[in-house]
Amino acid sequence: MTAKTFNDIPLSVLDLAPVLEGSTPEQSFKNSVELAKNVEQFGFNRYWLAEHHNMPGIASSATSVLIGHIAGATSTMRVGSGGVMLPNHAALVIAEQFGTLATLYPERIDLGLGRAPGTDQATAYALRRTLNQRVEDFPNQVEELEDYFAGTAGVHAVPGEGLNIPIWLLGSSGFSAQLSAQKGLPFSFASHFAPDNTVAALNLYRDNFQPSDVMNEPYAMIGVNIIAADTDEEARHLATTQQQQLLSIRRGQPMKLQPPIENTDEVWTEMEKAVVEQSANSPYTLIGSKETIKEGLEQLIEETEADEMIINSQIYDLKARIRSYEIVGEIMD
Known part of the structure; x- marks a missing residue:
């Protein structure tokens, strides 16, 4: 197999629609539209939004609604979920929602699926009314969803039935890697927050891939913090914002996205500092100038042979966030 080079790799955007300290979800949505318009001009391939709940700093809980908002504000870039947490929903509802999106924006909608709740247990109960579902139920849910799109279910998804909506499976372990391989679907690994498992999961996916009506060969995307x-x-x-976010999650006290600070030693203990810095020093978290980022991306391509990368940039200031993606776009050029 010919080694991939940087020019072979499409780059995409993962947006959590961050709610900034001192701001509102309304402004977050305006910021996401502004970011999406810019990264489309920079040449990014797709723009994904992630489902989270009960998180004061993340506004993308109604993921399909926000996907429609972003798709309506752009014209060429693919827009989708990275991902929808399928156990939180009836498969029919997701088929109808994404059938509606794909009807409004033909050939531009992706459906990325995760099996985690994207929240705490109490919120998961509020979403589902029961916690009886098991991890083992996820493959059946995916199959049910596929049946609605194929028109082979007893109930018809209108709109949705008969539409070609790409389904991706997302994961941070080997479970979704193996399921993606068995079903012949594209796979996206959350290496931006589970870096240690990345290469093993990608190998599991590629080694077990079964060609399908969707794809003849495996297609793997990895997440990168930049x-x-x-x-x-x-x-x-700028990266001290992301470090504060990691710290708040570790403490079990999620908060709005904080502005950068001069002295991080004022906000954490030595033990917390070690944990956060370990995450910050991951090869899947790149912090620096254009040259530094380019070198890091090239190393990741060599190590993972990824087919695509999706980039998460938790930056407080919108202009600085857009500039960060512009720099990556300049590397692509």
């Missing part, structure tokens, strides 16, 4: 700026020093300053 904080890019004109200098390494500026990027490290």
